[in-house]
Amino acid sequence: MNIPFSKVPLAGNEQAYINEVLASGWLTTSSKAMNFEKQFAQFVGARFACAVNSCTSALHLAVEAIGISKDDKVLVPSLTFTASAEVLRYIGAHPVFTDVEYDTRLISPEILKNAIFRNPHVRAIILVHYGGLAPVMTTPEREGILDICRFRGIRVIEDAAHAFPTKYDNQYIGSFGDATCFSFYANKTITTGEGGMLVTNDEEIYNRVKIMRLHGINRDIWSRFTDKSSSWEYDVVAPGFKYNMPDINAAVGLAQLEKASYFRSERQRCAEFYLRELGDIPCLDLPVFNGSMEDHSWHLFPLVLKPESPVTRNDFISQMANKGVGTSVHYKPLHRMTYYKETYSLDEHAFPNTEKIWKGTVSIPIYPGLDQQELTYICQTIKEILCGPADVKYT
Numbered sequence: 543m544n545i546p547f548s549k550v551p552l553a554g555n556e557q558a559y560i561n562e563v564l565a566s567g568w569l570t571t572s573s574k575a576m577n578f579e580k581q582f583a584q585f586v587g588a589r590f591a592c593a594v595n596s597c598t599s600a601l602h603l604a605v606e607a608i609g610i611s612k613d614d615k616v617l618v619p620s621l622t623f624t625a626s627a628e629v630l631r632y633i634g635a636h637p638v639f640t641d642v643e644y645d646t647r648l649i650s651p652e653i654l655k656n657a658i659f660r661n662p663h664v665r666a667i668i669l670v671h672y673g674g675l676a677p678v679m680t681t682p683e684r685e686g687i688l689d690i691c692r693f694r695g696i697r698v699i700e701d702a703a704h705a706f707p708t709k710y711d712n713q714y715i716g717s718f719g720d721a722t723c724f725s726f727y728a729n730k731t732i733t734t735g736e737g738g739m740l741v742t743n744d745e746e747i748y749n750r751v752k753i754m755r756l757h758g759i760n761r762d763i764w765s766r767f768t769d770k771s772s773s774w775e776y777d778v779v780a781p782g783f784k785y786n787m788p789d790i791n792a793a794v795g796l797a798q799l800e801k802a803s804y805f806r807s808e809r810q811r812c813a814e815f816y817l818r819e820l821g822d823i824p825c826l827d828l829p830v831f832n833g834s835m836e837d838h839s840w841h842l843f844p845l846v847l848k849p850e851s852p853v854t855r856n857d858f859i860s861q862m863a864n865k866g867v868g869t870s871v872h873y874k875p876l877h878r879m880t881y882y883k884e885t886y887s888l889d890e891h892a893f894p895n896t897e898k899i900w901k902g903t904v905s906i907p908i909y910p911g912l913d914q915q916e917l918t919y920i921c922q923t924i925k926e927i928l929c930g931p932a933d934v935k936y937t
């Protein structure tokens with residue numbers, strides 16, 4: 543067996559749409575990117591969408607557009623990819639790292655309240671929908687994360703790199719916070735190779751992001767080169783960035799979007815198998831979720847090996863690799879990364895749940911097309927490593 547950690551399903555209209563772009567002779571941002579934006583916004587139920595070349599760019603644009611500036615403080619969970627925090631440093635703002643809940647690996651309303659109590663001047667939060675699960679966004683008692691932030695005037699940027707398509711309370715992630723940023727990196731739930739999307743219901747944020755994603759120019763390239771009625775002329779109204787999504791990538795994105803619901807249900811099928819097969823291994827904690835299986839994008843299936851596990855996480859990964867099963871780790875927390883640790887003098891003891899997760903966490907394969915034989919083999923291998931051959935049960 544050779545089962546990679548991730549695999550891109552590309553059997554739809556990807557090739558056909560790429561060919562259309564090549565035939566058009568226009569390889570950078572134009573009709574495919576605009577169509578992708580329109581379809582994506584419709585899918586998640588948001589007013590505006592801006593296609594960009596990564597989720598990192600989307601996060602940078604979001605932070606800039608809501609007016610975060612030098613020396614501002616922004617809450618970020620430590621259990622995330624560096625992009626969630628690094629975009630703050632681009633503009634001289636500072637991440638204030640928080641712990642997460644052990645079970646869900648998300649910021650909870652209690653953790654948020656505590657963090658605000660200790661840092662009353664935070665201006666925003668970068669809310670990470672870890673693994674594809676949304677945290678408690680809002681409750682009838684107004685005690686959800688959005689409620690707490692709105693009450694205190696804290697802006698909410700959602701890092702939804704893992705969360706397409708994810709729902710909270712029957713509504714897709716994409717229209718809760720001030721801006722929501724998705725990733726279409728090669729291993730994400732839908733991909734454009736490299737790419738991202740910023741969605742928002744706020745027209746001011748949208749207008750700023752549209753300008754800043756392309757050099758701060760006041761008109762998009764497509765209209766500059768194709769609008770026969772007006773001249774070549776354009777103005778630069780701000781020192782912007784070069785973050786637009788080329789049409790070749792958008793072509794792949796459009797084809798992937800057509801299959802997004804099917805892909806999600808395929809990942810759910812894998813998750814259901816794992817939950818059933820691995821649920822009674824005493825030294826293993828499985829992902830916990832509130833809400834229904836359908837609300838979760840199931841981008842990741844992260845296990846935690848408890849301290850009583852007979853092997854360390856790193857030995858587990860080596861043994862899985864020796865048996866032909868790819869795994870990954872999400873994440874070595876940012877408070878352990880040299881740059882953040884040294885810049886902010888971070889202490890592991892301030893992140894007890896994140897530490898507990900980090901010491902045992904390992905993510906196993908979960909993607910469309912992972913078949914029953916492969917799923918069975920993965921579970922059998924895990925049981926052999928953690929329980930020994932005698933305890934292996936097959937269903």
Ligand SMILES: Cc1ncc(COP(=O)(O)O)c(C=O)c1O
Pocket residue numbers: 595596597598599622623625626670701703704724725726727737738
């Ligand atoms: C939580 C999180 N945020 C942001 C990113 C950055 O995404 P991109 O590679 O599209 O910039 C990633 C990428 O893996 C991620 O996992």
